[in-house]
Amino acid sequence: MRGREVVWFNSIGLTDIPQVGGKNASLGEMVRSLSARGVRVPNGFATTADAYRAFIAANGLEPVIREQLDRYHSGDASLRETGQNLREAFLAGEFPAAIAEDIRVYYRTLSKDAEVANLPVAVRSSATAEDLPDASFAGQQETFLNVSGERDLLDACRRCYASLFTDRAISYREVKKFDHLDVALSIGVQRMVRSDLAGSGVMFSIDTDTGFPGAAVISAAWGLGETVVQGAVDPDKYLVFKALLDEPDCEPIIEKTLGRKNRKMTYAEGGSARTRVIDTPERERRAFVLGNAEIVQLGRWAAIVEDHYGRAMDMEWAKDGLTNELFLVQARPETVHSQKSLTRFSVSRLIESGPLLVSGVAIGDSIASGTACVIRDPADIENFRDGAILVTEMTDPDWVPIMSRASGIITDHGGPTSHAAIVSRELGVPAVVGTRNATEVLAENTPITISCAEGDEGFVYAGILAAETEQIDLGAVPITRTQVMVNIASPAAAFEWWRLPTAGVGLARMEFIINNLIKVHPMALVHPERITDPAVQRQISELTRGYDDLGEYFVNTLALGIAKLGAPYYPNPVIVRLSDFKSNEYAHLIGGDVFEQAEENPMLGFRGASRYYDPKYAEGFALECRALKRVRERIGFSNVIVMVPFCRTTAEADKVLAVMAENGLVRGENGLQVYMMCEIPANVILAEQFATRFDGFSIGSNDLTQLVLGVDRDSGDLAALFDERNEAVTRMISEAIEKAHAAGIKIGICGQGPSNYPDFAEFLVGEGIDSISLNPDSFLKTVHLIKEAETAGAAGEWPRPTRVTM
Numbered sequence: 118m119r120g121r122e123v124v125w126f127n128s129i130g131l132t133d134i135p136q137v138g139g140k141n142a143s144l145g146e147m148v149r150s151l152s153a154r155g156v157r158v159p160n161g162f163a164t165t166a167d168a169y170r171a172f173i174a175a176n177g178l179e180p181v182i183r184e185q186l187d188r189y190h191s192g193d194a195s196l197r198e199t200g201q202n203l204r205e206a207f208l209a210g211e212f213p214a215a216i217a218e219d220i221r222v223y224y225r226t227l228s229k230d231a232e233v234a235n236l237p238v239a240v241r242s243s244a245t246a247e248d249l250p251d252a253s254f255a256g257q258q259e260t261f262l263n264v265s266g267e268r269d270l271l272d273a274c275r276r277c278y279a280s281l282f283t284d285r286a287i288s289y290r291e292v293k294k295f296d297h298l299d300v301a302l303s304i305g306v307q308r309m310v311r312s313d314l315a316g317s318g319v320m321f322s323i324d325t326d327t328g329f330p331g332a333a334v335i336s337a338a339w340g341l342g343e344t345v346v347q348g349a350v351d352p353d354k355y356l357v358f359k360a361l362l363d364e365p366d367c368e369p370i371i372e373k374t375l376g377r378k379n380r381k382m383t384y385a386e387g388g389s390a391r392t393r394v395i396d397t398p399e400r401e402r403r404a405f406v407l408g409n410a411e412i413v414q415l416g417r418w419a420a421i422v423e424d425h426y427g428r429a430m431d432m433e434w435a436k437d438g439l440t441n442e443l444f445l446v447q448a449r450p451e452t453v454h455s456q457k458s459l460t461r462f463s464v465s466r467l468i469e470s471g472p473l474l475v476s477g478v479a480i481g482d483s484i485a486s487g488t489a490c491v492i493r494d495p496a497d498i499e500n501f502r503d504g505a506i507l508v509t510e511m512t513d514p515d516w517v518p519i520m521s522r523a524s525g526i527i528t529d530h531g532g533p534t535s536h537a538a539i540v541s542r543e544l545g546v547p548a549v550v551g552t553r554n555a556t557e558v559l560a561e562n563t564p565i566t567i568s569c570a571e572g573d574e575g576f577v578y579a580g581i582l583a584a585e586t587e588q589i590d591l592g593a594v595p596i597t598r599t600q601v602m603v604n605i606a607s608p609a610a611a612f613e614w615w616r617l618p619t620a621g622v623g624l625a626r627m628e629f630i631i632n633n634l635i636k637v638h639p640m641a642l643v644h645p646e647r648i649t650d651p652a653v654q655r656q657i658s659e660l661t662r663g664y665d666d667l668g669e670y671f672v673n674t675l676a677l678g679i680a681k682l683g684a685p686y687y688p689n690p691v692i693v694r695l696s697d698f699k700s701n702e703y704a705h706l707i708g709g710d711v712f713e714q715a716e717e718n719p720m721l722g723f724r725g726a727s728r729y730y731d732p733k734y735a736e737g738f739a740l741e742c743r744a745l746k747r748v749r750e751r752i753g754f755s756n757v758i759v760m761v762p763f764c765r766t767t768a769e770a771d772k773v774l775a776v777m778a779e780n781g782l783v784r785g786e787n788g789l790q791v792y793m794m795c796e797i798p799a800n801v802i803l804a805e806q807f808a809t810r811f812d813g814f815s816i817g818s819n820d821l822t823q824l825v826l827g828v829d830r831d832s833g834d835l836a837a838l839f840d841e842r843n844e845a846v847t848r849m850i851s852e853a854i855e856k857a858h859a860a861g862i863k864i865g866i867c868g869q870g871p872s873n874y875p876d877f878a879e880f881l882v883g884e885g886i887d888s889i890s891l892n893p894d895s896f897l898k899t900v901h902l903i904k905e906a907e908t909a910g911a912a913g914e915w916p917r918p919t920r921v922t923m
Contacts, residue, residue, distance in 0.1 A: 122168035123219040126161050126307075136165045137303040138243030143448045144305060151425060156418050157444045160230070161238070161307035162223045164274065166245055168216050169301045172278060176210035179298070182282075186297055189287075196518070200284040207279035212271060220274065221267045224306065231308060235266045237384075239446070240273040241305040242280055258286060258302065262341055263309060263384050263391040270306065277304045288518040310446065313383040313392075314438020316406035317342035318352055319534035320415055321451055322359075322423035322430045325542065326479065326533060326573050327612040328454030329685055330429065332371065333357045333419035336534040337406035339397055340381030342433055342446075348511040348531025348538070349394070351551045352376040353406050357416030358684045358753075367753035368409055369416070371680040372608075373673075375663060376532065378402050403662050411436070414443060422448055429454065431539075453542040460591040462616060464894070465570040468585055471578040474559060475527070477552035479568075479575030480538045482613065484584040485525035485547045486566040489559045506567060508559050512537040520544060525567040527555045527577060549575035572609030589897065594618050595904040599881075600888035602692075603896060604867055607633075608681035614893040621689030621756075622682070623815065623890020624867035627696055627741070630678035632706065635671055636660060639737030641708025642667040648708050656707050668740055675744035680752045688756050692792055692815065692867075693748075696741060697762040699724050720829065725763025725794075730772040742780030750787065760792040760815060765799060770810045784812070795864070796820035801853045808860035815890075816853060818868025822846050841870035842877050854884045863887045875902045882906035 129137050129145030137145070141163040148158045173179055185202050188194040194202075212220070228236035242258030259280035261273040280286065281302045290297055310317070318337040323330050336345050336352040344350045354374040361369035378397050385393040407415070415434055422430050422445070429451035435444050465484045490505035492498060495515050501507065506525040509516070513536055520526060520540055526548035528537050533550075541548035547569045549555075555577065559565060566582040569575045602623030605611045608630065611622075631639075637657055641648055645667055648654055657667070664670040683691035699719035703709050712733070716722040728734040748754050759782060764770050774784060774791065784791045793800070793807055796817030800807055804814070818841045823830040825846050828839045840846075850866075857864035865888030871878040872895040881889055882903055891899050 121165060122171065122216045123162060123164055123223050125223070126158070126163065126305075129163065135245055136167065137163045137305075138166075138245045138301075139449055140241060140243035140447060141303050141305045142243075144307070144446075146425075147422070147445060147448060151421060154421050156421055157442060159308040159310055159444050159446060161227065161305060163243065163306070164216070164220065164304040166301035166303060169278065169303065171213050171216060172210060175213045176206075178206055178210065181206050182298060196284050196287060200282055200287055203282035204279040207282070208275060210275065210278075212275070217271060220271060220306075224267060224270055227306070227308060237263050237265045237309040238270065239305075239307045239309050240264050240270065240277060241307065241447075242277040243303040243305050244281065244286075245301045245303065258283070260343070261391065262343070263313075274304050274306075278302055283515070285515050285517045292517075292521060307446065310435040310444045311437045311439045312435035313341050315436040315441070316340065317433070317435035317446075318345045318406070320419055320432045320434055321534065322419040322432070323451055323454055324356070324612060325451075325454070325538065327482070327615060329612050329615045330454075331359055331615075331684060331687070332612075333359055333416045334533060335407070335412060335415055335419075335434075336376075336532050338376065338378050338381060339401050339406060340383050341392060342435055343392075344380060344382050344394070345532070345534065346433070346536060347513050348528060348535025348550065350376065350378050350380055350532075351530055351553075352378060352532045352534075354532060355407065355412045356681065357412060357419070358680070358687070359416065359420045360687060361753035362413065362417050362420055364753050366751075368413055368751050369680075369753050370409060370412055370677070371684050371752065372677055373405065373412075375403075375405060378406075405663070407436070411443060418443075418445060426450070460616070461589065463586050463588050464613075465584055465586045467566070467568055467570070467578075467582055469580075469582040471566065471580040471582050473576055474565065474579055475549070475552040475555045475577045477527075477549040477555075477575050478531075478533050478538070479571070479573055480526075480533065480541045480548035480550060481545070481569045483547045483586070484566065484568050484570050484582075486564070486581040486584075487524040489527075489561060489563045489565050490523075491556055491559060491561045493556055506565060508555050510556055511535070512540070520546065526550075527552060527559065527567065529553055529556055547575075549577055552577070572607055572613060574609065591616060591618060591897075594897065594900060597900060597903050598907050599886065599903050600865070601896070601900050601903060602865070602867075602888050602890040603686075603893050604872075604890050605682055605893070606630075608678050610893065611682045611685050614896075615685035617893060617896055619686060619689070619896070620888065621686050622691040622693075623865055623888055624760075625679065625682050625691055625693040627675060627679065627693060628698055628702075630675055630682075631696065631698070632702075634678055635674045636707050637671070638703060638706040638709035638712055639668075639671050639740050640712040640734065641706075642671050643736045643740070647711055653708055660707075668743075671740045672743045672747065675741065676747040676752065679744065679748045679757070680754055683748075683754050683757060687754065690756055690758050691754065692758045692760050693745065694760045694762050694794065695725075695729065695738075697725050720823070720831070726761050726765065726769050726773045727763070729761075730769075730776045735776065738776065739780050742777055742782050746781045749789065755788055758790045758792055758813070760794060761811075762794040762817070763796065763820070764793055764807075765797060767803060767806050767810065770807060774810065794820075795853050795857075796824070796868075798824055798849065801849050801856070804853055804856035805860060808857060808862050811862065813863040813865070814853060814857050816850060816864065816866040816868060816886075818846070818850070818866060818870040821849060821868070822870075825849055841868065842874060842880070847880060850881070851884050854886055858885070865890060871899060875899065878902050879906040883910060 126145040126148045189199040240261040335355040338352040353376040356372035358369040433447040487506045491508045501519040507523040510529045531550040600620035604624040606626040606629035661670040704713035729738040790812040792813040793811040795814040867890040872892040
């Protein structure tokens with residue numbers, strides 16, 4: 118290729134990075150190698166590094182560059198002055214005549230092939246040192262959209278060359294220790310996708326928050342994609358589970374979050390500006406940019422691109438509003454999580470609390486404290502204090518020099534794939550983005566703490582709060598006979614702990630999803646006419662925006678939450694417990710007080726199985742069943758097992774199984790297994806009879822201890838009496854295990870006991886329990902104890918628990 122100044126995309130590939138840079142080499146690679154696999158990339162051409170060097174030589178720019186950089190390094194010129202002088206020198210230059218003519222000829226051919234005179238194109242910069250495995254160079258050079266006509270094209274190309282010396286690009290190369298004169302610039306000229314009439318965004322083939330490799334994350338907004346890249350809008354967010362993409366009739370979307378999308382970029386009409394940013398119409402703000410089939414298609418492309426490149430990838434996509442076709446317009450290596458160890462990671466936690474000030478999307482998983490440095494205008498960047506927490510509306514590449522000096526970053530706008538998010542991850546600086554109002558709430562110089570260690574939501578607290586970090590090494594986790602599983606309630610927590618080598622999820626609690634994501638009482642969604650309080654009506658209306666069927670809001674949100682919770686553990690079993698709120702807890706949901714009656718003892722009242730067939734809740738339970746059926750059959754998680762809690766009698770078990778079947782959950786059909794919580798003494802006494810109705814038991818040691826000992830587990834006065842290791846409780850557990858095995862069904866435990874008491878875990882192993890489900894933060898400690906107990910048992914030295922006989 119050397120000696121050629123202009124080349125078509127389909128004639129270049131990854132081996133040509135020295136000549137066309139990472140961005141253009143990747144575009145050529147996709148056009149050449151992935152078109153046959155259905156990946157659509159708009160056609161175009163690129164200028165080479167030879168063209169750039171010819172431009173430098175023709176305009177005598179090398180001495181100018183050396184002189185200006187020498188003055189900057191000696192302190193005789195500021196970064197701003199250096200960048201401005203260099204850019205002006207490039208803009209005053211002219212292309213050698215032969216290269217200018219080649220650009221015109223290629224552009225004419227591109228226009229002719231598209232059958233559009235003066236075809237609108239995107240003109241992108243591709244530096245020969247960018248898009249490397251350990252350096253993204255995100256947004257360092259300029260992109261010019263909607264460029265039309267030969268004169269404007271050559272002007273945009275000249276501006277691309279000048280953008281190699283933006284302040285941010287100079288600063289970034291200094292940080293990464295790249296020699297400025299060793300870096301050349303290639304220009305990509307690509308047919309514009311009319312996303313101004315539809316939408317566009319960013320996609321990663323790896324979860325950007327946790328590094329979970331099984332999911333692709335997609336951000337989407339209306340209009341041209343620059344608003345998403347820059348973090349100027351809060352986009353929609355979609356997660357796709359890649360392992361199920363090839364399953365027929367599956368739609369493996371595991372998260373759909375509606376973004377506010379208040380602004381969008383479109384083509385400009387008249388004047389010299391090529392694009393403009395306008396307010397997004399209300400109907401578009403309330404609508405998802407992509408349909409489910411389009412989300413799945415992009416997910417498939419992410420998997421194809423990742424497979425071809427052999428690594429996690431960062432991509433940009435666009436939808437043409439004229440043809441409704443999707444396109445990939447860029448692909449580059451993901452530069453953060455792909456560099457991390459799969460067996461070593463750290464877990465941070467706060468050990469102090471403070472008032473919550475703002476929240477948003479968590480970037481990273483660490484905690485940082487410092488004083489707020491509020492900067493609203495890029496002109497004030499030089500006022501930033503080293504080590505402070507940067508608070509601003511949004512960042513773009515001009516902010517990189519101070520982002521690297523910040524202990525944390527907070528923005529009003531942006532999502533998980535915005536510029537602020539990408540650069541923060543690469544720099545290892547925790548950030549909370551998309552807070553809406555941080556610049557209004559956080560006063561200059563206020564002491565604050567950022568916490569990104571509590572899931573996918575990031576929090577900003579008042580004060581300098583103490584925190585601790587634990588280093589975790591999975592390299593020495595032993596293999597055990599007993600299946601060691603995890604208890605999970607939060608979908609975000611499931612993603613945080615994806616590296617744990619578990620046998621699956623022993624207890625997935627849907628109450629967290631209902632309480633924290635759905636927030637509305639299910640019966641209030643089935644019978645909204647019974648809600649008369651205007652304030653409650655407004656709350657429900659806001660939460661369910663975009664849904665004509667309010668029940669569908671419950672079903673869809675619950676289904677996605679369960680799917681995301683189970684994704685990191687697929688294809689191992691994920692045991693999902695049906696809702697087990699007590700009546701007082703249901704009453705606290707939005708609209709709940711209309712449908713719940715006060716009970717003297719909710720712990721022993723209208724809870725668990727008794728609700729599912731009762732007319733007062735049966736319609737709400739039907740929504741739960743619809744959600745679980747969707748998780749298993751449409752999304753594709755056939756490994757989900759349904760578990761019935763607090764089932765008092767065998768007659769009640771029959772009623773619940775019948776109601777489940779009426780709602781499409783038939784035990785044995787499509788491989789559906791149904792388990793029962795073994796947590797009432799009657800469950801143990803009649804275990805042989807319950808075993809004919811269920812495929813497995815899971816011991817709920819909290820309720821079983823409460824009911825065997827007659828101790829209210831929520832009573833502080835009786836806390837000393839509540840102990841799962843009491844002999845009366847352990848005899849019950851031993852009997853349950855024996856009867857389950859005699860009946861030929863599995864039995865595990867999912868209560869708090871094994872996580873709290875190592876000797877209790879050892880006792881369970883000694884009794885031959887099939888599985889022990891632990892809280893994630895106690896998994897590593899307890900799995901070693903389980904292995905020791907198994908080893909001792911093989912030697913005939915079974916340890917027994919400490920007997921508590923108060």
